[in-house]
Amino acid sequence: MARPKKTDAPDLAERINLTAGAIERLACPDGKQQAFMRDSEAPGLRVRVTAAGAKSFVYEAKLNRQTIRRTIGDVKLWSIEQARTEARRLAVVLDNGQDPREIERQKQAEKAAEKAAAAAKAVTVGEVWAVYLEARQPRWGERHYKEHLLLVKPGGVASNRAAGGVTAPGILHPLMAMPLRHLKAPVIEAWAEREAQTRPAAARLAWRCLKAFLRWCAEQPVYATVLSSANPAKTNKARESLGKAGVKQDALLKEQLPTWFAAVRQQQNPVIAAYLQTLLLTGARAGEVLGLRWDDINTKWRGLTIRDKVEGTRVIPLTPYVWSLLAALPRRNGFVFSSTTAAGGCIVIPRNPHHDACAVAGIDDLTIHGLRRSFKSLTEWLEIPAGVVAQIMGHKPSATAEKHYTVRPLDLLRMHHERIEAWILEQAGVTFDSASEPSKLRAVL
Known part of the structure; x- marks a missing residue:
C-alpha cells in the first residue's frame, strides 16, 4: 500500500502520530460541522476542526457508558506535548471514576463562592441598606419607605428651614460608609450613646430600624457570613443608652378649645387653618x-x-363642619391641602404655625400628634363606645368581639362622629349651621 503524501489531508479514520504538519493539513469534510483527528500516542487526545476552520485539542473517553468530551485548548496556544500531558492527566481522573467536567464545575463554584465572600466582606452598610430597601419596598407603605431613606440621607443641602442653612445628615448616615463586617456591637453602642445625647426619640426609632435591617441581613446567605451570630444591634448597653420613651400626655383640655380654635382660625394661610382643625375633628x-x-x-x-x-385604607364619616372647611379650600391640584410652593404639591406638616397658634392661645407643649390624642380624650366626655372611636381613628381592635363580630357601617359611625364634632364646636364657641350646604369647590389656576 502506497504511503500517503505529506501534502494529502490526514485520514480521519485512522489514529496518527500528531504533528504540526498534520494539524495544519487537517480540514473539515464538506457537509459536516466538525471532524476529529485521533492521536496514536496519547489515547483520547483529538484535534477538532470545525467547518469554519477553527482547530483545538480535545480529550474524549467513556465514563459509565457515556462519552466524555473536554476541550483542552486552541492548537495555536497549546503544543502537541502539552496537549498529550493534559490528556494523560484527564485519563487518570477518569480511571479513578471521576468526571473531569464535574471537578471543573466544583472548582468554578468554589471560586464563585470565594469571590462572593470577598465581595461580601468589602460591601458597605450603605450598599446593603439600598438592597434591603429595594427588597422590602413592595411590603412597605410609601411613608415607611421614605422614612428609611431619610435615616441615611447625606445632608448638606441648602435649606432656609434647616439650622445653619443646610440640612443635617440622617441619624444612621455615619454608619453607612463602613464595611458591613465592621458593624459590630461596640460600634452600634457608641453610636447609640452619642445620638442619645441630642435626639433620643429619633435614635430609638433608628435603632429599631437598624435591628430589623440586621435581622434581614442574617437571613441572606451572602451577608450572613460576615455578621456575628447574634444581632449586633440587640444589646443591653445600646438599649440602656437610648432609654425608654416617655408617655406623652399633651392634649387639649375642654377649657382650652375656645382659645385654640380662635388662634388657629386666625392663621393667615387658610389651608393650614383647615388642616389643623381637620386633624382635631377626625383624630x-x-x-x-x-x-x-x-x-x-x-x-x-x-x-x-x-x-x-x-x-391600607379606612373610610370615616365626612362630618358637616369638616366638609365646610374642605369645600372652601382652593382646588389647585389633586391634593386637598395643596401648596403652590412645596415640591410635593401639598403643604408640609405645619409644626411651626401650630406652635405659634398655641403660643397665642397660651397653650404649652401641644404637638401636632397631640391633636389626635385630644380627639380620643375629648370623646370621653360623651361616653362614645371605645370601638367606635378606635375605628374612626384607625386603631386596631383590641378585643375578639371587636375584631371578629362587630361591623359598624358608615351611617352608624356618622351618628357618633357628628355628635363628637358638634360637642367640640359647642365647647369651642364656634357657631356653625350643620344644615347649611358647603360652598362649591372652586378651581384656582
Whole structure:
C-alpha cells in the first residue's frame, strides 16, 4: 500500500502520530460541522476542526457508558506535548471514576463562592441598606419607605428651614460608609450613646430600624457570613443608652378649645387653618390627613377615605363642619391641602404655625400628634363606645368581639362622629349651621 503524501489531508479514520504538519493539513469534510483527528500516542487526545476552520485539542473517553468530551485548548496556544500531558492527566481522573467536567464545575463554584465572600466582606452598610430597601419596598407603605431613606440621607443641602442653612445628615448616615463586617456591637453602642445625647426619640426609632435591617441581613446567605451570630444591634448597653420613651400626655383640655380654635382660625394661610382643625375633628394621623386627595371625598355618601398606615385604607364619616372647611379650600391640584410652593404639591406638616397658634392661645407643649390624642380624650366626655372611636381613628381592635363580630357601617359611625364634632364646636364657641350646604369647590389656576 502506497504511503500517503505529506501534502494529502490526514485520514480521519485512522489514529496518527500528531504533528504540526498534520494539524495544519487537517480540514473539515464538506457537509459536516466538525471532524476529529485521533492521536496514536496519547489515547483520547483529538484535534477538532470545525467547518469554519477553527482547530483545538480535545480529550474524549467513556465514563459509565457515556462519552466524555473536554476541550483542552486552541492548537495555536497549546503544543502537541502539552496537549498529550493534559490528556494523560484527564485519563487518570477518569480511571479513578471521576468526571473531569464535574471537578471543573466544583472548582468554578468554589471560586464563585470565594469571590462572593470577598465581595461580601468589602460591601458597605450603605450598599446593603439600598438592597434591603429595594427588597422590602413592595411590603412597605410609601411613608415607611421614605422614612428609611431619610435615616441615611447625606445632608448638606441648602435649606432656609434647616439650622445653619443646610440640612443635617440622617441619624444612621455615619454608619453607612463602613464595611458591613465592621458593624459590630461596640460600634452600634457608641453610636447609640452619642445620638442619645441630642435626639433620643429619633435614635430609638433608628435603632429599631437598624435591628430589623440586621435581622434581614442574617437571613441572606451572602451577608450572613460576615455578621456575628447574634444581632449586633440587640444589646443591653445600646438599649440602656437610648432609654425608654416617655408617655406623652399633651392634649387639649375642654377649657382650652375656645382659645385654640380662635388662634388657629386666625392663621393667615387658610389651608393650614383647615388642616389643623381637620386633624382635631377626625383624630387621624398627621400624614394621613396631609395625603388627602379630592378623589378621597365622597359627597354622595358623605365619606372620607383615609390612607391608613395599618390597614391600607379606612373610610370615616365626612362630618358637616369638616366638609365646610374642605369645600372652601382652593382646588389647585389633586391634593386637598395643596401648596403652590412645596415640591410635593401639598403643604408640609405645619409644626411651626401650630406652635405659634398655641403660643397665642397660651397653650404649652401641644404637638401636632397631640391633636389626635385630644380627639380620643375629648370623646370621653360623651361616653362614645371605645370601638367606635378606635375605628374612626384607625386603631386596631383590641378585643375578639371587636375584631371578629362587630361591623359598624358608615351611617352608624356618622351618628357618633357628628355628635363628637358638634360637642367640640359647642365647647369651642364656634357657631356653625350643620344644615347649611358647603360652598362649591372652586378651581384656582
